[in-house]
Amino acid sequence: MAATYNHEQQIVNIYSIDNYTFGPKESQPEKFDSVRDRFFNMEEKYASEGMRRTAEAVMLVHRRGTPHVLMMQIGKFFKLPGGKIRPGEDTVEGLKRKLTRKLSPPIAGLGPEWEVGDLVATWWRPNFDQSFYPYLPPHITKPKECRKMFLVPLPESCQFAFPSNYKFKAVPLFDLYDNSDNYGREYAALPQQLSRFHFNHIDTIPYNES
Amino acid sequence: MAATYNHEQQIVNIYSIDNYTFGPKESQPEKFDSVRDRFFNMEEKYASEGMRRTAEAVMLVHRRGTPHVLMMQIGKFFKLPGGKIRPGEDTVEGLKRKLTRKLSPPIAGLGPEWEVGDLVATWWRPNFDQSFYPYLPPHITKPKECRKMFLVPLPESCQFAFPSNYKFKAVPLFDLYDNSDNYGREYAALPQQLSRFHFNHIDTIPYNES
Numbered sequence: 001m002a003a004t005y006n007h008e009q010q011i012v013n014i015y016s017i018d019n020y021t022f023g024p025k026e027s028q029p030e031k032f033d034s035v036r037d038r039f040f041n042m043e044e045k046y047a048s049e050g051m052r053r054t055a056e057a058v059m060l061v062h063r064r065g066t067p068h069v070l071m072m073q074i075g076k077f078f079k080l081p082g083g084k085i086r087p088g089e090d091t092v093e094g095l096k097r098k099l100t101r102k103l104s105p106p107i108a109g110l111g112p113e114w115e116v117g118d119l120v121a122t123w124w125r126p127n128f129d130q131s132f133y134p135y136l137p138p139h140i141t142k143p144k145e146c147r148k149m150f151l152v153p154l155p156e157s158c159q160f161a162f163p164s165n166y167k168f169k170a171v172p173l174f175d176l177y178d179n180s181d182n183y184g185r186e187y188a189a190l191p192q193q194l195s196r197f198h199f200n201h202i203d204t205i206p207y208n209e210s
Numbered sequence: 211m212a213a214t215y216n217h218e219q220q221i222v223n224i225y226s227i228d229n230y231t232f233g234p235k236e237s238q239p240e241k242f243d244s245v246r247d248r249f250f251n252m253e254e255k256y257a258s259e260g261m262r263r264t265a266e267a268v269m270l271v272h273r274r275g276t277p278h279v280l281m282m283q284i285g286k287f288f289k290l291p292g293g294k295i296r297p298g299e300d301t302v303e304g305l306k307r308k309l310t311r312k313l314s315p316p317i318a319g320l321g322p323e324w325e326v327g328d329l330v331a332t333w334w335r336p337n338f339d340q341s342f343y344p345y346l347p348p349h350i351t352k353p354k355e356c357r358k359m360f361l362v363p364l365p366e367s368c369q370f371a372f373p374s375n376y377k378f379k380a381v382p383l384f385d386l387y388d389n390s391d392n393y394g395r396e397y398a399a400l401p402q403q404l405s406r407f408h409f410n411h412i413d414t415i416p417y418n419e420s
């Protein structure tokens with residue numbers, strides 16, 4: 001009985017950034033004033049809920065002939081849309097809930113129908129600090145967080161709304177590559193993790209622009 | 211019609227390094243004395259055969275509770291087993307041919323039956339030099355090489371034979387991680403690329419040791 005493998009790059013359709021609109025919506029300020037407060041809350045939550053689970057979306061568009069990842073910029077930090085999954089919540093459902101909160105227009109029905117695609121990365125936080133590893137380090141039996149990144153294929157066109165305290169950025173893969181200084185080690189590894197996909201650039205003109 | 215995605219880490223069984231034997235076989239010296247000769251040959255071949263295609267195998271075992279990648283060391287360089295695919299040859303068949311040449315005992319039938327699993331990485335060489343990128347860089351329409359890495363699941367136990375000019379190394383994922391200085395950028399990215407898999411450590415004792 002032979003297993004089925006993906007020997008070829010998997011094909012993912014990506015559309016021009018011009019197919020999407022990006023409007024503002026109400027600010028979504030960070031919950032914690034300081035890194036100290038954030039880790040203090042993380043420890044408290046760990047004691048009551050166990051390992052923290054987070055999920056993030058890798059959404060791609062093309063611009064000037066090259067794939068770009070949609071990111072949210074706050075100050076000098078870049079983030080993928082996503083966040084914390086609730087205790088007992090399904091990871092994929094939790095990610096959809098987060099994407100609606102972060103990116104859908106405030107009027108229900110205007111945003112995209114989210115589709116969560118393949119898992120592209122898993123990162124582990126062994127301790128209550130900033131470091132993540134792409135494996136569970138030896139001797140770590142109680143990781144504090146498991147952080148997953150999923151490919152989220154976009155529809156041909158849609159409307160996004162960004163919380164007003166974030167700036168929208170479409171970052172080319174070639175800018176992320178090996179660039180931990182600007183994006184952190186986890187996002188700087190996305191080009192390598194995405195290299196098993198072939199991004200098929202589709203150049204349609206969406207209905208609303210014709 | 212919903213596409214089928216892998217939302218969970220894919221499970222891959224890995225066995226203890228003690229399940230495998232590693233004997234020597236005849237030396238397989240490098241074809242070219244110098245980097246200059248190697249790139250000169252690459253240019254000549256490109257002119258007659260077109261884009262060079264290479265394939266490499268990522269084979270994992272466990273040792274002291276943690277996953278290790280099987281590598282071939284020559285001098286201070288580390289390599290995954292694999293090599294150049296012939297013009298017109300299927301990539302997967304070509305990789306199996308290379309694995310037999312590099313790793314199977316010289317007596318036919320003693321080596322493993324190779325099974326080539328999922329594509330884990332694609333790297334492009336835009337020019338006749340050392341640099342690879344995990345995407346086709348903008349404006350590069352004629353890449354010189356496409357280099358693919360595949361997960362190659364191992365049987366529960368088997369015999370390997372190593373060319374005598376190579377040293378056999380089982381390198382822990384945590385040593386590869388972010389360690390381009392020792393392993394080069396491509397291999398240093400393997401832990402991130404493998405983070406979508408869950409390695410299930412199997413601790414059987416193979417027949418020949420019971």
Ligand SMILES: [Zn+2]
Pocket residue numbers: 006007008302
């Ligand atoms: Zn195949």
Ligand SMILES: [Zn+2]
Pocket residue numbers: 016062064065201202203
């Ligand atoms: Zn285009």
Ligand SMILES: [Zn+2]
Pocket residue numbers: 092217218
């Ligand atoms: Zn699922």
Ligand SMILES: [Zn+2]
Pocket residue numbers: 226272273274275411412413
């Ligand atoms: Zn074990």
